[in-house]
């Protein structure tokens with residue numbers, strides 16, 4: 469099937485213009501990773517002098533479309549129906565593909581969230597094109613208008629640049645947290661085209677009967693992340709990290725092995741198969757700094773590593789290195805913080 473799709477190049481690719489960005493929504497707001505897509509979409513649209521069009525599908529879209537306009541798009545194109553209230557792959561892909569065949573965008577960017585990944589591949593098949601998944605670098609060749617979609621390969625050791633020369637739109641999903649949310653603008657000149665649609669019942673193959681509330685923990689927005697690895701040696705080490713994180717007004721992160729052994733929940737995992745964070749301060753305690761972890765935190769403004777091994781990889785990426793056992797270093801830091809706050813502290817003898 470894939471071979472058949474690839475065998476049919478797009479007619480007249482030069483007729484395809486503008487950059488589409490899909491807006492994922494939750495509880496009446498556009499999710500942060502879609503705002504990040506507006507940022508990178510705006511950059512590449514400006515490089516070729518084309519328009520940035522946000523595609524939104526759902527119900528009660530106006531406030532979310534207006535929110536998107538304030539992040540700098542030229543147009544919002546929407547399909548609205550009570551049947552589209554919650555994300556459903558088939559009808560969402562249907563309307564996105566309809567917009568593609570009508571507007572012929574050159575590029576279509578989608579955040580690589582759970583729903584974004586699901587949707588992107590379905591839209592690509594419907595539109596007889598491909599999709600480069602999970603990009604961390606996105607650019608455009610301004611002369612040829614070819615999307616330069618880069619994604620890590622071979623366990624994050626190499627970046628592969630993947631080009632889609634013969635099919636349109638050129639689609640990519642991008643890893644949440646990698647691109648910046650753009651500055652807000654007044655958004656007054658943004659064109660709104662929100663259409664009420666009647667959804668074909670055959671497209672609705674699932675019924676959402678409700679959501680079980682989950683304690684929402686989102687590490688990606690934190691300004692300070694105190695992360696622990698297998699070097700902590702035991703689950704209790706995370707209570708110490710939690711105390712430090714609370715003192716600093718931050719949250720706790722973790723390496724994958726610390727999650728795998730059950731010391732902390734997966735929402736806290738930083739790295740290739742976890743979350744990408746870019747806090748002002750990242751503390752890596754008992755983490756060796758393997759490539760799969762580094763890719764999730766290397767964009768942090770300041771990195772402090774605490775490790776007994778002076779040759780650990782993490783040291784190369786750190787602004788400050790504390791060459792000590794975590795169980796000496798962290799209580800000492802906590803003590804200093806408490807002193808600064810004027811609290812009484814017990815002297816630690818090591």
Ligand SMILES: Cc1cc2nc3c(=O)[nH]c(=O)nc-3n(C[C@H](O)[C@H](O)[C@H](O)COP(=O)(O)OP(=O)(O)OC[C@H]3O[C@@H](n4cnc5c(N)ncnc54)[C@H](O)[C@@H]3O)c2cc1C
Pocket residue numbers: 623696697698699700701722723724725726737738739740741742743753754755756757758759760761764774775776777780792793794795
């Ligand atoms: C496909 C794939 C995806 C992956 N995705 C991820 C991911 O998303 N995130 C991730 O983190 N990993 C990921 N990994 C795993 C990754 O390769 C490493 O195995 C992992 O990051 C190592 O975790 P760690 O640093 O906690 O453990 P280790 O590599 O074992 O390092 C422990 C460190 O603690 C130090 N140490 C030990 N005792 C102490 C002490 N008392 N005080 C201070 N320092 C001490 C040691 O010197 C060492 O440097 C992935 C691997 C694969 C193959």
